Amino acid sequence: MRLLPALLLLLLVCGCASNRAMVKTEKSIYQPGEEIRPEVIATGLGDTSWLGVFPAETPPQSALEATQHILDFTTFYNKSVVFVVAPAEPGHYDLRLYGDEQEVSILASSSFEVQTAAQPISQAEILTSPTERPTRLSFPVPFRLPPGSAPTAWIGFVPAGVEPSNSTSSRLSFEYLKGRTRGTAYLLAPGDPGNYDIRLVSSDTQSQVLDQVAVRVMGNP
Amino acid sequence: MSSENRAVPESHNSGGWSVAAYGSLVVSFLGGVLLYHQLLANSVFQAADWPKEMAYLHLLKEALEELRLPLYLSRPIQNTSLFLANPEINLSPQVLLLRFTSIEAFVHLNILLLYSIGFAGWVKAAKKFSVPPLYAALASLTFLGNGYFLSRIAVGHFMWVSCFLFPWWALAISDLIECPSRKAIIKVGFWSWLILLQGGFHQFIWLNLFALLLALATGGRLLVPLLKVIGLNALLGAFRIVPAAYAYAGHKHPFLTGFHDFTTLWLGLIGDYHVGITTRPWAPHIAKVGWWEFDHYLGIPGLIVLAVCSWAWMKAKTDGSLALACGLLTLLSLGQIMEWMSKLSLPFVDAERVPSRFFIVVLLFCLIMGLKHLGQAMRDPKLLALGAGLLVWQWWALWTHLEGWRPEIVERFMMSSTPYLVHFTEADFPLYQTVVAASWGVTLLSLAGAAWSYKGGGEK
The missing domain is CATH 2.60.40.2840 (Immunoglobulin-like)
Incomplete structure (x- = not known):
């Protein structure tokens, strides 16, 4: 021993x-x-x-x-x-x-x-359906984006009804795409229940909304 | 040192505890349960270090459900992808519960279980030292409910629940000091091993460091038994220490900070600060780490309990070597000496880069020795009434402190948007597998040897 x-x-x-x-x-x-x-x-x-x-x-x-x-x-x-x-x-x-x-x-x-794809991505897309999510929990949001987007293109939560041009100033949890053309972002649902959009926005400065999906955030049971 | 031989007779008069005495214990126990319930109730376990801890638990659950040997991770966590070499992962038997519960429920259950074992340790202390249970209730709440635990669990230092087992370790050390028999050595080793099982790697290091300081402080009589304790701990802990040594060989841990000075230590005891505090003019070094690294909040009532316990210990003029070891550990917790030692590249020493964490061991022994020496001195009914009032006041102080560490507050400052994306994968590091197998073998053999020795080993 x-x-x-x-x-x-x-x-x-x-x-x-x-x-x-x-x-x-x-x-x-x-x-x-x-x-x-x-x-x-x-x-x-x-x-x-x-x-x-x-x-x-x-x-x-x-x-x-x-x-x-x-x-x-x-x-x-x-x-x-x-x-x-x-x-x-x-x-x-x-x-x-x-x-x-x-x-x-x-x-x-x-x-x-x-290798260049046989069918290149032609338009920005959030690959999730309108959905309900509990508050304060994160979840995966797959996305696609044509090549050549700005490094500060982002995907994230914005309260429903916010003007597209105000997306960046009103965003809640978000993630920069960092040049990704396809991938998965993980977004944290807001702490307050209510109606929100997940928006895919061209950049911090331009705030052009490329795609959006409505999400209803529910209080935790 | 002869006074250290004086054994305090164990009380066999448990029937003498009145309904009120048991009532105080129930109030203290439930008070603690309520504190931790409030701390966790609304948590989504996604702030600060919780995502990492949830990843560990998720992986353990997966390993249990798929009955797989959890060897390799798809990415490093804490600088290693070797799952069984990460010593802060909980490998205790209660992890089996993950097979049947949700991860969130396990977090609650594990805290409740270890808190209850810790509480039982204080009840055991009251019996051992023949102290009115009210004082055990006070000491228990002071230790198990203080800011040290509340703040750390709030920020996801889940392995810190292993500290709930400290009262048992301290009682085993107390037994060893009274009679340094083989059984006493094995008892200390057993509790050290249990603490390490919970993922309490840092805690294991501190306790061995304290044993070493105590060995030096006591000199001749206890030097060999305490060195035997450290040796036994190394054998029993081989299953975690050796793979960790393999995995982290050559890794440098930059030193962070201790208390820096006595003012910060004092503020750690009485400062009712919350998670958001960053810098203060009197302690700019705090910016390096969060306040939870200093928080030992007792509040005024807890401070009174600590003062009375320390006074009783000093008045008894005994267990001086233990007091000396506590003094030395307090000095180390200030940080300057540990900062110097961290440059020596001693194995595992540089892992202790926040020595303010040590101070909980000093608090523990002040309270335990206080109970020991309070003895019969405070059985006056008037004092008992005062103690009951103190118990309620203390609970309220801790409840108030908890406000700053509720999940909603912690999440406001330290929310992570993403859970750890990690899974088990296949790889082939033969040496790692050999190290794991051999070290688990050493631990199992040592456990069997210790159990055999405890059963029939006699007093020498």
């Missing part, structure tokens, strides 16, 4: 020397601007660990050197949703995981391809 702690210590030393990490994507081909929700299986990451999208031809570099080539990135710490956005240009790309901002080597990577 006294050998067991020693065995564990040995395993621990081996463990430190052979930490591994994996990055996986759910498919190998994405459309431009499509949301990518990768699986990242790793440990011992720093609080500033991050996952970046790079052109496949980018040589393996330290985190600091790599920053000039990043097309999109995400961190993990205290972040409830992890996604990156597929580049707008068709081609081959890598997802690369760095342990922290000072990391000198790539911990893991995964390749994917971006």
Whole structure:
């Protein structure tokens, strides 16, 4: 029995020397601007660990050197949703995981391809029906948007009846689309019961409503 | 130190407790239940750290329902995707309830269960030290209902419920001081293990740190037994410590803050602040962390209870080494020493980056030792009437404090729009699996050995 702690210590030393990490994507081909929700299986990451999208031809570099080539990135710490956005240009790309901002080597990577869709998205759409939701709970709202939207295009709750031009100033919980052409936003239903719209709006400044769906928010039972 | 050998006789006169005595316990117990009910009743568990905790519980429920070994997550949470290497996840037996209840109901049940066990610990203390139960009711409410728990549970530090088991740990330490037998060592180890099972990893570290300080403070007589406690804790806790050490090897935890000074500590005890407080001119470092890292709110009545307990302990002029250990832990909770120690890269020490959290152990021992030394001194009916009034006043003070930590208030400041999107996935990290299997093996063997030793091990 006294050998067991020693065995564990040995395993621990081996463990430190052979930490591994994996990055996986759910498919190998994405459309431009499509949301990518990768699986990242790793440990011992720093609080500033991050996952970046790079052109496949980018040589393996330290985190600091790599920053000039990043097309999109995400961190993990205290972040409830992890996604990156597929580049707008068709081609081959890598997802690369760095342990922290000072990391000198790539911990893991995964390749994917971006191909233009056979039937490109022609109009913005919120892919949910008019619905009833309880207050203060979030729920998924899938959406589509033609490529080339402003980075500050957003989707979110607005009290029903608000003028389209006042959408941005009246918005409640919302999420920026960050260049995504298709993906899922998670919106928090307002705390006060009532009638609301979920609106997909072109940008913070233009406030053109591209699509909207009515939602009735009910008090929690 | 000879006075520490003085065993306090256990009361066998439980029949002597009057209806009023039991009444005070019932009032205290229900008062605490009401506090936690109010704290959780309207929560959607989506503010502050609750989304992370709900993700853990959701994953546990899924693992139980699908009878799968929960090894790999689809993304890191707390810097690791290795589920069984994350020591703050609740792996206690009551987690099995998740098979039959909703996650929200489990949160309520788990808090109620651990609160009840903690409360029973205070009743046990009253019996052990032959104290009128009213004072146990007061000490219980002071400890189990103070701002330390209310504020932390409000912001989703769900693993903090493991602190509800602290009274039992303190009683086991008290037994060990009176008679450092093998059984006493195993008892301390058992409670440490139970605390670790609840996800109380930080708490486990503090208690071992306190045991180490106590070992140093007591010197010769208790040095070896307390080091044995720490050794036993390491063996029993291997199933969580070793995978965590594997998963977080090389990970650096930046130090945050302790109380910084005695003014902040004092304000932690009496400051009726709510979740929204950020900075104050007298304590700009608070901006680094939320007020819950300092909140130990007792209010004036709780402060009176603490003062009386501390006075009784000081007056008894005994258990000096315990007082010294408490003093040392208070110094560590100020932060400066821990900040320096965190730079030494000692295993697990740098995980304690908010040492103000330690102070609850000091409060615990002040109250427990207070009960011990109050003894027969406060059986005067007039004092009992005063104590009853204090109990009600204290409950009201805590209820008032709770107002600032209700879900609606916390959500106003710290609402998250998204639940954690995470699921189990397949991967193959053979070393991780070996570490998990071996460390669980060590824990199970150690448990069996400890149980065998406790049953037949005698006094040495």
